Structures are given as structure tokens and as C-alpha cells.
Amino acid sequence: MATKSTRRYAEAGRRTAEAQRQIQEKSAKGGTGKAAKGAKAARTGAAAKRAMQPAGRKYPEPPLPRQHQRKPGIEQELEPRPQFEAPGYRGSGKLEGKVALITGGDSGIGRAVAVLYAREGAHVAIVYLDEDQDAEETRRVVEAEGARALLIPGDVSNSEFCRYAVEQTLEAFDRLDILVNNAAFQESADSIEQISDEQWDLTFRTNIYGYFYMARAALPHLSPGSVILNTGSVTAIEGSSHLLDYSATKGAIHTFTKSLAQSVLDRGIRVNCVAPGPVWTPLNPSDAEPARVARFGSSVPMARPAQPEEVAPAFVFLASAVDASYITGEVLPVLGGETVSA
Numbered sequence: 001m002a003t004k005s006t007r008r009y010a011e012a013g014r015r016t017a018e019a020q021r022q023i024q025e026k027s028a029k030g031g032t033g034k035a036a037k038g039a040k041a042a043r044t045g046a047a048a049k050r051a052m053q054p055a056g057r058k059y060p061e062p063p064l065p066r067q068h069q070r071k072p073g074i075e076q077e078l079e080p081r082p083q084f085e086a087p088g089y090r091g092s093g094k095l096e097g098k099v100a101l102i103t104g105g106d107s108g109i110g111r112a113v114a115v116l117y118a119r120e121g122a123h124v125a126i127v128y129l130d131e132d133q134d135a136e137e138t139r140r141v142v143e144a145e146g147a148r149a150l151l152i153p154g155d156v157s158n159s160e161f162c163r164y165a166v167e168q169t170l171e172a173f174d175r176l177d178i179l180v181n182n183a184a185f186q187e188s189a190d191s192i193e194q195i196s197d198e199q200w201d202l203t204f205r206t207n208i209y210g211y212f213y214m215a216r217a218a219l220p221h222l223s224p225g226s227v228i229l230n231t232g233s234v235t236a237i238e239g240s241s242h243l244l245d246y247s248a249t250k251g252a253i254h255t256f257t258k259s260l261a262q263s264v265l266d267r268g269i270r271v272n273c274v275a276p277g278p279v280w281t282p283l284n285p286s287d288a289e290p291a292r293v294a295r296f297g298s299s300v301p302m303a304r305p306a307q308p309e310e311v312a313p314a315f316v317f318l319a320s321a322v323d324a325s326y327i328t329g330e331v332l333p334v335l336g337g338e339t340v341s342a
Contacts (some may be wrong), residue, residue: 009154009161010130016155016202017130020071020185023199024286027187051304052337059083060280061304062297066290072185073282075107075134082280084112085141086309089119094320096121099173101165103127103156103214104183106135108281109231112308113180113315114138118147120316125150125169127183134282148173156183156210157202159217166217178319179218181211181253182231186287188242200245207249208256215260224268227319230257232275232331237340250275254331261329270328272318277335278305301337310334 002010051061065079075082100117104110105126111134114124124142126149128135135151142149150172154161169176185206189195215228222228235243236250254273261271278284278297284305285293297305311334317323318332333340 005164006153009152009158009164012158012161013128013154014130016157017072019198019202020187023187023196023202024071026196027189027194027199049298049303052302057088059304059307059310063294064280064296066294067285068288068290068293069282069286071187071286072129072131073107073286074131075111075282076137078280078282078285082108082112083307084115084309084312086112086116086119086312089116089309089313091116091119091121091145094120094316094322095178098122098177098319099125099169099175100178100180100319101125101127101169101176101214101218102180102182103210104231105180106131106138108283109276109279109308109311109315110180110182111138111141112312113182114142114149115145115309116312116316117178117319118142118145118149120320121147122178123148123150123173125152125165125172127152127154127156127165129153129155129183156214157205159209159213162210162213163217165214166221170221176218176221177223177226179214179222179228180231180315181214181229183207183210184231184246184283186243186246186283188287189244190242192244195245203245204249207246208252211253211256219264219267219269222267222269225321226269228260228264228269228271229315229318230271230273232257232273234275234277234333234335234338234340236275237333238338257331258329265328270318270324272324272327272329273331274311274314274318275331275333275335276306276311277333277338279311280305280307297336300335304336306334306336
């Protein structure tokens with residue numbers, strides 16, 4: 001049964017989703033022509049390349065269907081649907097008995113991470129904004145793996161909600177071992193002049209304030225051996241002319257990761273970051289116009305976007321003490337062949 005607090009935070013999430021859509025509509029009126037032309041030009045040569053595919057598995061490659069969504073984007077409406085189930089991945093109990101809290105866990109990378117964590121034996125709390133359909137599907141696939149799932153709707157840019165989300169996780173599972181900060185907001189703009197105060201504020205409050213608030217709320221309940229994982233981006237490494245605010249927040253996340261890792265080292269807590277390149281999730285079709293969506297991911301050496309299930313194993317690796325006990329303060333790039341330094 002939904003409590004008064006649950007309803008209040010869910011309503012706050014719906015208000016933030018509406019604020020995202022208002023920013024999206026305002027940005028659309030200003031146009032993203034220059035950014036689109038630049039992106040198209042950069043991908044012209046790459047589009048002719050044959051996309052690299054793994055043995056025994058075929059992933060979608062550009063040109064992708066032209067499409068656009070209202071924010072925050074719905075995975076069920078994407079064509080093709082993002083691949084998250086990782087049928088070739090075999091769990092081995094690396095996270096047996098653990099509890100993970102994943103923000104932005106309803107879709108995209110967050111959903112794929114939730115599935116693999118469940119396959120490795122962890123129970124999962126899923127924080128999301130207002131995408132109820134996607135969240136329910138994530139719950140179903142997590143439970144199909146034999147794990148328990150808890151859905152917590154709300155806005156991570158609110159520090160009170162972040163404390164509430166941690167409390168709900170502890171109430172449901174009686175422990176918290178892994179925090180995955182993954183929720184994000186992104187809206188393209190041709191230039192700095194086109195980024196409104198509202199967009200700048202919402203991007204920072206979601207992408208870095210939310211990570212800080214969640215980590216601060218979770219830390220008192222984490223024990224030696226616990227893990228905090230953050231989702232960075234290639235844009236933090238290379239920059240992006242049309243994602244100035246988003247890139248700045250991702251750069252902050254990379255530095256936040258390294259600094260927090262040093263701060264909590266004596267508590268026995270590891271902090272790391274995964275920095276993906278282009279990944280096929282609702283974040284992109286709810287930002288770019290259809291022409292850019294069609295070419296999404298064609299500029300990387302592999303000439304296609306990653307599917308969420310290709311990025312999720314990096315989060316398992318860094319969460320697992322069996323694999324990554326000597327790794328903290330690191331940024332792990334997953335860039336489709338780009339050779340850049342994090």
C-alpha cells in the first residue's frame with residue numbers, strides 16, 4: 001500500500017518529468033540545427049563502415065529508425081527495443097545476498113545492471129522518476145531471476161527523497177551493500193547562449209547533486225566491503241559541443257568518484273565509475289531529433305551504439321569483491337573502440 005510519503009515523492013517525480021518536457025519544448029523552438037549538422041558530418045564516413053558485432057549475437061546498427069520521444073523517454077516505445085537480458089551471461093553468485101540501490105534503474109543501463117545483479121544473487125531497489133511502465137517491466141525481469149525488487153518513484157535532485165529512498169531500501173531488505181548512481185538528464189543545445197538557467201540547474205541537480213545526495217544518504221548504512229558506482233560518460237573525457245551542461249556534470253562525476261574514493265577508503269568502501277560511449281537508451285531519442293537518432297553511435301570505431309547489456313557487466317565487475325577488491329577511484333571507459341584516456 002502506498003504511504004503518504006510514497007505518494008508525495010512520486011508526485012514530485014511527475015512534476016520534474018513535466019519540467020524536463022518543458023525544457024525540451026523550449027529547446028526545440030530554439031533548434032539544434034548546428035549540433036545536428038556537426039554530428040551528421042562527423043558520422044558521414046563512419047556510416048559507411050560495417051559495424052563490429054560480437055560472435056553469435058547481432059546488435060542493431062545505424063541507420064536506426066528515425067524517432068523522437070517526449071522526456072524522460074519510455075523504453076517500451078523505442079524501436080528497436082534496447083537489449084538488456086544478456087542471455088549469454090551466466091551468473092556465478094558474485095553478489096549473493098547483497099542489496100543494491102540503482103537510480104535510473106527502470107530502463108537503459110540501469111535496467112541491464114539490475115538484471116545482471118539479480119542474476120548474480122543480489123536483491124534490487126529501483127529508483128526512477130515517473131516511468132511506471134518501464135519500472136514494472138524491470139521489476140518483472142528482476143523477479144524472474146529469482147531476486148526481490150523494490151520500486152521507488154521520485155526525484156533524486158531532492159536530498160530528502162534520497163534519504164527516503166535509502167530508508168525504504170533498508171526497511172525492505174534490512175541492508176544496503178551497493179549504490180549505483182545512474183539517473184541522468186540530457187538536453188542538446190547549439191551554443192551556451194541557448195542553455196537556459198532552468199536547463200542548467202536541472203541538469204546539474206539531477207546528474208551531480210543527485211549522486212552526491214544519494215551517496216551521502218547511503219554512506220552511514222554501508223559496511224566495509226560495500227561499493228558505490230557512478231555512471232560517467234565519454235563526454236566527460238572528450239567534451240561535447242552540443243552537450244555543454246551534460247558534459248560538465250559528467251566531468252564532475254568523474255572527479256567526485258576519485259575524491260569520494262579517497263574519502264571513504266579507511267571505511268573499507270570502494271568507489272568507482274563506468275564511463276560509457278553511445279548506448280541505445282531512452283535518454284537519446286528523448287533528446288536528439290530523428291535524423292541524429294538514425295545515425296546514433298555511427299561515429300565510434302565499432303560503428304554502432306552499445307546495447308545496455310554490453311555495458312552492464314562492467315558494473316558487475318566493479319561491484320564484485322571477487323573481481324575488483326583492489327580497484328577504487330577508477331573510471332572505466334566502455335567506448336566502442338575509442339582510445340582515449342579517462
